[in-house]
Amino acid sequence: MPALPSHRRPAPFDRFWFGAPYYPEHWNAAEREADPPLMAAAGVNAVRMAEFAWDLLEPVEGRYEFGFFDEAIERLGRHGISTFLCTPTAAPPRWLTAEHPETLRMNADGVPLQHGSRQQCCHQSELFREYSRRIVRAMAEHFAGHPHVVGWQTDNEFLCHFAECHCPNCQQAFREFLRERHRTVERLNRAWGNAFWAQTYRRFDDVLTPRPHKPTWTNPAQHLDYFRFLSWGVTRFQHDQVEILRRVNPKWTIFHNGLFGHIDYRGAFARDLDVLGYDNYPFFDPDPERRPRSQAFGLDRARGWSGNFIVPEQQSGPGGQGSYFHDQPEPGEVRRMAWTSIARGADSLLLFRWRTCRFGAEIYWCGILDHDNVPRRRYEEVKRLGGELKRVGGELLGTSVHVEMAVAQCDQEVFDAHSILNLGLAGPGQVAERIHGAAFEAGYAVGCIHPADDLRGVKCYVIPHWALFHPDWVEPLRAYAAAGGVLVVGARTATHDWNNNHIAEPSPGVLRELCGVAVAEYGRQNRPDRRTLELELDGQRVATEGWYETLEPAAGTDVLARWTSRHLAGQPAIVCRSEGAGKVLYVGAYFGEALIARLLPLWARLSGLQPLWPGVPSGVSVVRRDKPGAQYWFFINGTDGERRIEKVPAGTELLTGAHAGADWILPPHEVAIVKT
């Protein structure tokens, strides 16, 4: 049974897996023969296979053919390479949908999806679930005792590209989900506020999945439950498979590769797995200079769900499809991105993909090798990385990333609730990225943590604008502050109850007492240029954007900043209350870039937050992974220029084996790991 998900949880691997997704079904016999030694030379010890090979594994209904993969696994095994298999259910074979078109998903207009890309089948179709269980059972039983098969990936990138489904199967399943959640239709009517617009249901069977603009705005409580249902449904679908795999071979490591929307990667979905997988493609950020920062956020968020992870797909070349194609990574970037993933929580890593495929929709998702199979600089870089990981990888297992400042993240319900009624405001994820980015640039040991997770050691914890807020989170946050932490709560937090309805009390609702404040007035700033609202903090004015609140501090709550503009002038804007050894700040404004820049020093002052390793030049990030008795300091040069670090911690630099401690030169995109 895997440990409970937490951002601190290490992955349950006994070795650092390094390699690539591999699709032998795309290659001819000569290529398949030549690949394993070339992999082994690059330090590869694992591949992922059979991800989209259902057509090969079960070419005709009920006839299973495993010989091709038996051979491939065996051939790789001979070169010391283990295999993670995939349940191939993301790409159902044509015979399945040809015979059973009722298994196809349906968009909001009722148009069925079709064979010709992938992920066309509905997870709520009982029939498709049955086919899924059959192929998984057959594969599991066949590969049960295979010494080179070490684990499984479930399906592929659940809810990527297309999350919703409105097919008849989903109508039934949605009602099943609602019955389970609300028990009686009367409770559902109350929970959803169906008195509004005469939406009262007589019975669960009358409920439909919500479809936007049919003809107008949908019920936000219904819509949030629908998004919860998506998570519930995909979790149930995955559980079918996990149950079979665990029964057949309890030693297998099972993960899924994500992370996409509408799935609760902290809840039942993650608890069913040994470890989460995070497909990391930093080049979706088109700005090369911003990529180190955005990659760091992506990784910290990934870790925030349930701890260290495997990267089943790490960008190893440009990716592209249809109308986009990433930049080609410059020399050093692929390796730097991989090390960045490891520094921030990857306990195993596969570079997507071994070789670029010559056909299909992903011709331009480039792998380690190009279409022409000539090993070039990307291969050489991977080879260097493979060599390094042979020496260093295992040692990192069992460590956690050290975090001193965190931003609240990793709650799908909170994000979904915002998306339904976003009022044109940046979402809590976007705002968290702004705050994370500012802390990242400042050199703090920043991370993403869910409010219900373990906050020990965190000096400053920021909850951006979580309208949806669960009452159970209040006491842990109080305890966090009481123990000396600085808790920062942003405007609009806790304004919605868990059904996504508005609370009946002044905001911040359940956090009112802890924050020592009540919101008196709030407003959207649609044209902040026309009616600018400034607040004064530490004698300096800062313009705000998006949202303002005027605050009524309770007795004992201090006012840190006041509004200075228009009719708000003189009203409290930011307040602070002591809770035990710590402090609770409430910020009655939206976190825009300018405001964050002004608040970050304040938070640091109040919490004693310091850069993780002071004196590091701009462009170099520092991360630390700890385990009892050892600390691993990663210094990563995210720039294309050389950087000099005046002094690094005294210890051994693991990649070079050199003794570190004094000045250290980092060439472009270079990494150093000092063990202390």
Place this chain on the structure above:
Amino acid sequence: MPALPSHRRPAPFDRFWFGAPYYPEHWNAAEREADPPLMAAAGVNAVRMAEFAWDLLEPVEGRYEFGFFDEAIERLGRHGISTFLCTPTAAPPRWLTAEHPETLRMNADGVPLQHGSRQQCCHQSELFREYSRRIVRAMAEHFAGHPHVVGWQTDNEFLCHFAECHCPNCQQAFREFLRERHRTVERLNRAWGNAFWAQTYRRFDDVLTPRPHKPTWTNPAQHLDYFRFLSWGVTRFQHDQVEILRRVNPKWTIFHNGLFGHIDYRGAFARDLDVLGYDNYPFFDPDPERRPRSQAFGLDRARGWSGNFIVPEQQSGPGGQGSYFHDQPEPGEVRRMAWTSIARGADSLLLFRWRTCRFGAEIYWCGILDHDNVPRRRYEEVKRLGGELKRVGGELLGTSVHVEMAVAQCDQEVFDAHSILNLGLAGPGQVAERIHGAAFEAGYAVGCIHPADDLRGVKCYVIPHWALFHPDWVEPLRAYAAAGGVLVVGARTATHDWNNNHIAEPSPGVLRELCGVAVAEYGRQNRPDRRTLELELDGQRVATEGWYETLEPAAGTDVLARWTSRHLAGQPAIVCRSEGAGKVLYVGAYFGEALIARLLPLWARLSGLQPLWPGVPSGVSVVRRDKPGAQYWFFINGTDGERRIEKVPAGTELLTGAHAGADWILPPHEVAIVKT
């Protein structure tokens, strides 16, 4: 029987109703108990109720439950508050559409709408019409003798959000409408020009509603008839209800709350009602400085349809849904917007809504009270307004708004005809708003009047670019000019016949004689920066945009301006002809901002137009409502700064009771009403 619609018609109220839409079904017993006294304290004398309560009134088909509203009406009545009920047909209960999905509307792709928002049923479904009549009859009969029920609103915001429907019911109804309109299919073929693209129909049963891009451009005559059908259909649906209500209790006042597209609020729809309702939300204009101007236009246009109106929903807080949320009104703005509505034609006014709902799609349509039910500044403002209306409201009944300059407006067929073939040009409504806005800023007593309406007293009347033009309007316009008016006709006017086909004569067609001109050449200006076209007026050049025409003046017609650019150089651009005591101008260009700025002084000079009350500072608007023996001068400060008016009319200022006549200071957003 109500008086015929005209912009001058006062509403048939015997008292000024003031209050709010109220949804007791959203609140618990304690809240429902506490509301009436709080309302009464704010001067409320009316609420609107049961707008979306069909599920409560008829929870099971045929079982009516009126007790809840009996109680609510009674409780309010005890505090002197009357009730306007609503026919609740905008939100059909789930049992209706679950049993009868064939009543659902269908979009242009044939996708049925669904339960989960509102307005999902088709007005042309005979079955839905029958259900509508049943619930209305049941309610009408139950509340027939109730002393506190003073009137009704039909449905809610017809054709808001989604106007079209292409369901099978609509196919049938469209043919019924066409039969009624064209009598024979041969006449329909001719009227629609079906010789083009072989569109000839054999029989009415072959005609379909036009759906864009299926696969390409639709027939503009067919499309205009389809839009006319939408108006016809909704009018018929409403008539079902009005007929029942009038039969049960002829004393009830009946209105509808609009105003949305594709409905002819001058024709049968309005004649069925006692008075139109106009839901006024000025904050849809995101620019706070432009809002006084855009609100004024909205109100003048509303009044232009059929005279003074009730505002069943006046913005009392920010409104929002999905991805937008208005600004929070600043102190004084809610009251100022309400007084502006009254100054420009509201004879009763309800502030939307009593309290902000905590669930449903309109959580962020804020009411007088916030979610937490704490009376704050918006309540205080409303209370002040309520007190003022108790003193002043009744006196304003029976007055009309005084207009000296008007722009043609309020013809749905003209607007729909333009929308089908707009050629990328601003619509007649948009252009009218430009002209209205310029006149508003200049302080003229500006309004919106339909060409077939009463133009007495109007000094200058502008028809922007009404391609569709009815021949019956020519004689009244001639008479208007003959009596001394200045008539201005814009380019492209009268180029389409009433079927939306192009005329066979030189334009302006039926207006050619009256304007004394024929258009020789016209052209679209797609890149006015590349080939700028200027005309010279009074010795000064002005650049035009959008559209040009070269004119051939008839004998006796003067040339006021000539083109000076490119191949047009020397050609007449603006001409003027005398008709009796007045003048008719034809402007061979599109009314862009720059051209309007140059034309307005010319029009004023020719017509003797003066600001309604000269010497008023910028940002203050003046409106006058008149009745025999009394004039009410409204001075409204639309700015957030103090404004000094050098001199106001001598009389009593009604809000303060002070004697007016000399200087008057208007604080930000303040209003003064001088009776003379």
Place this chain on the structure above:
Amino acid sequence: MPALPSHRRPAPFDRFWFGAPYYPEHWNAAEREADPPLMAAAGVNAVRMAEFAWDLLEPVEGRYEFGFFDEAIERLGRHGISTFLCTPTAAPPRWLTAEHPETLRMNADGVPLQHGSRQQCCHQSELFREYSRRIVRAMAEHFAGHPHVVGWQTDNEFLCHFAECHCPNCQQAFREFLRERHRTVERLNRAWGNAFWAQTYRRFDDVLTPRPHKPTWTNPAQHLDYFRFLSWGVTRFQHDQVEILRRVNPKWTIFHNGLFGHIDYRGAFARDLDVLGYDNYPFFDPDPERRPRSQAFGLDRARGWSGNFIVPEQQSGPGGQGSYFHDQPEPGEVRRMAWTSIARGADSLLLFRWRTCRFGAEIYWCGILDHDNVPRRRYEEVKRLGGELKRVGGELLGTSVHVEMAVAQCDQEVFDAHSILNLGLAGPGQVAERIHGAAFEAGYAVGCIHPADDLRGVKCYVIPHWALFHPDWVEPLRAYAAAGGVLVVGARTATHDWNNNHIAEPSPGVLRELCGVAVAEYGRQNRPDRRTLELELDGQRVATEGWYETLEPAAGTDVLARWTSRHLAGQPAIVCRSEGAGKVLYVGAYFGEALIARLLPLWARLSGLQPLWPGVPSGVSVVRRDKPGAQYWFFINGTDGERRIEKVPAGTELLTGAHAGADWILPPHEVAIVKT
């Protein structure tokens, strides 16, 4: 049997047809009576008729009525005007689709198109094909011996507005096409790379037309085959008609009016016709100054498909529909555009349309005459043109346009392949237009030629970025270079095989040997501003955009330019290899404006390319049409200012009859044709 298509092929006309599409069914008897003499006065000798008149020709199924057109043809014939008839199948009558809705096309969502615009029927419906054959047979037989009927246009603008169809007929036909193309499903599986995403088909009957986003990216090989199928299907539909017409009267000239996407106008489609028709509307380019250049490209591309052409629709006034309306042509522009069409390959020309229609979706597609039927300046211009063509037109027949520099164009498969996987890069057509435009401005005799067409006389030939590349084209290109030509191959060329899969060798694949180069690395430049890549050519640096490649020259290949930026510094960017008497250049970058400006002089230097007639001022273009014994030099002033040409060729200027040779003044939009 018509000659094989080639850019050099003259049209098979024995006289220069000049006139207009004419729709007598839109006009009353008096108008129909008055039209022929007015046409004759303008020099008209041909009209096109019956294009959308199926409803008139077969008002009831099986009842044919030809009298109306008999009369019209006869009336025109009496004034010396011949008629091209149209098969009226682009606008099926209502009785057809009312009785047989299964003939309607279907969009990607499965929504059927409908009666009410045009082109609503599916070309793959066997039933619709049968109806099409019946009406064509009936018309052909009726008009078989008519002396004034000289030829036919098939249908109208195939695949305009809406190209795809996904109806059940198309599913069947697509499978038929695939069976014909791939023979066995195993071969199809290999050709499409169906091993990717488990897309393997068991049988042809399981294949579907590809629909985007159902739910995600489609297979690029399947998609290309689908686009090929569109061409195949429309060609088959047209062939049904051509076969009938040729059998009935082999002397008729048959053309189609295009040119729209997804049709191979070089292949079977064109070979079935005597000549292609190209509908030329230069005013779709909104920039008046760029129009001469963009019109020239459109015409050269049109000629590139299969030689000289007829223009069945030449813009004679502004065109518009729905939300757009072209500029009004200024005096001289209509005639200049017509002469430009003739200079660049039109062997006959009809001005769209005789008179502007007053009803239907194209009210604003203006013709020679306005809605009011008053002959104005556009008529006068056409009349002048008609007079000139009477003298000059016939003489131009049999000539070809002289080309010295050409850009590869006119391969629908290449363009479709790019569109499916465009990676956000400008398509080969767009890039060709850039190169063509630069050569046009430089005064070169530029044209568009397919690589498999006749390249004799061409000094420099550029293949922009043709990822899809057929191996059969290599040898002709080698021979072209060997004979002294300069061949320029752009980046990405020949990277896809004919199935649209990626090649397995280094690029440029089949061109590698001819170019003497292999591409080592490539990359997309998404933010060229952030990481600018420059190359150095002739000692000067030029910034590139879009795409870069580093090149490995083979022995004997020279490096002309090297990269100077970032990690590419020093790598070859442009190489050159001698092949016989000529040269082959490979350019490892995308052709952006800046790079083209730098390359054009290099290409000219290497190939000896000179302006066709040196010393011509900016804004004047020169074209030459040749036949044995005569050369016709067209000088066209594309500007609105007067232009002086220092010296023209010695000969007769045909429009004035003057002796030319010395200075020549071209007034705005004026044309001179010197015969030498």
